[in-house]
Amino acid sequence: MNSSLPSIDRLVEAFQRLPGIGPKSAQRLTYHLIKMKREESAELASAALGIKDNLTTCEICFNISEKSQCSICSDNERNSQIICVVEEPLNVLAIERSKIFKGLYHVLYGVISPVDAIGPDNLKISELTQRIKNNEIKEIIIATNPTLRGEATASYIRDMVLELDKSVEISRLARGLPSGSDIEYVDDSTLVHALNSRSSLK
Amino acid sequence: MNSSLPSIDRLVEAFQRLPGIGPKSAQRLTYHLIKMKREESAELASAALGIKDNLTTCEICFNISEKSQCSICSDNERNSQIICVVEEPLNVLAIERSKIFKGLYHVLYGVISPVDAIGPDNLKISELTQRIKNNEIKEIIIATNPTLRGEATASYIRDMVLELDKSVEISRLARGLPSGSDIEYVDDSTLVHALNSRSSLK
Structure with a gap:
């Protein structure tokens, strides 16, 4: 997987640390970034850098927030x-x-x-x-x-x-069949819950 | 999909511009970055920023390179x-x-x-x-x-x-069955090529 170019390998490794991104995806993302306009890759970099600086957790519910209380906790409605x-x-x-x-x-x-x-x-x-x-x-x-x-x-x-x-x-939260699913492909545990929690149609 | 937090939405949007990353993956990556150590997210940002500055294309083959001639073109072997x-x-x-x-x-x-x-x-x-x-x-x-x-x-x-x-x-390049494939699932065009380019076993 080594490209023999340090700056490429460095970004490939950084991408690979993210969830769901394997070696091939990391490579594809890196080469895409190389082809991108400079403003676009700079925007990704700056957004990634800013994400830590602008965020904190809500002191009430611990959701991610930009203020000491999140927009949900501070909503009187x-x-x-x-x-x-x-x-x-x-x-x-x-x-x-x-x-x-x-x-x-x-x-x-x-x-x-x-x-x-x-x-x-x-x-x-x-x-x-x-x-x-x-x-x-x-x-x-x-x-x-x-x-x-x-x-x-x-x-x-x-x-x-x-x-x-x-x-x-x-x-x-209720457990049962997910919307749009096919009973044939649903796992046993889900079916057990769907049967046990069945609701009357009368 | 809107988180109502500008710094989150900004990074989600930047991730979504990359190939193969849809809205949900972009969100998952963003929230992962929030949980990461500051050094790790800074490393991703800096690698993404550096990728444009350190790279050029080889003047002979146009492969991506850090020098005017890539390591392959300048390899006498x-x-x-x-x-x-x-x-x-x-x-x-x-x-x-x-x-x-x-x-x-x-x-x-x-x-x-x-x-x-x-x-x-x-x-x-x-x-x-x-x-x-x-x-x-x-x-x-x-x-x-x-x-x-x-x-x-x-x-x-x-x-x-x-x-x-x-x-x-x-x-x-030859066309035919990919290694490890199952003929039952191979598409028609591939099978046509595999048959036409069959090689003698004698």
Whole structure:
């Protein structure tokens, strides 16, 4: 894969450190950048450089923000009594795209994973406990991913909320068939959930 | 897709201009960069910025180079009587990876494509003619892609070389079944070529 040109190899290596970009894609991106206009490649470089300088995390929900409180937490129109708990900032964006949720968020920054030595203390869980204690919260929607670790983290948070002994509803996103899917190709676990959570048509 | 944060949207847009990166990948890359260490994202930015400053094209074969003549053209060990003609600099890298070709290259920078208003004059074809005229060349291997436009460009170059009336061999990369492929899934055109160019086992 070595091009024998240091400046090319350097950019190929930098691209390869990004998720989902293998050696061949990294090479293709690099050669595309060489062909680009100087202003365009400079814009990518400057945007990549600026991304760290202009961003912080919201002091309430830990979503990525340009101010100490993010635009969602500081929006008075949103229902502050419902908190949707997600693993990563990207998940906030995905749920916001659906335009159906009007409450607030809480970003955990990961899931409990003993193998990777990530325990509850490494996530923003105690901060969530504080939010529930100090505010009038009616419902916690746990929206961690439907994976083993996501489920384990959801259980942990449920137990933690129950222990607080406040009358807070706890819910979890429904599991079932994804829209547009074909039952033939859906995995067993999804089918089990889809059957168990079937809804009456009457 | 809008994150409502200008610095995020700016990097997402810059990533989306790269080939093979759609809106969702661009978003994933951006959020990954936010999580990266500052040195790592700075390294990507600086490598992207440096790529234009340190590179030029070889004055002989037009491959990308850090000097006026690329490392292949200035290598005395290579056979300067054979020229392999390719569409793009990335193709040079692919053929060099195979380690089987020991001649020189000539990069066209595209293919003839009337629809896109790209004619022979927009490619490095007259430069190829000059190389053949001024040097002792024994063989031209045309290694444009096996597409309609690649074939048309190959024909054009073949005619151009024949017109020069020098005793130059002209060849084209063989077409047939790719290694590891399954005949059941190979397209018709490939099968036609594989059958027509079948080789005797005796």
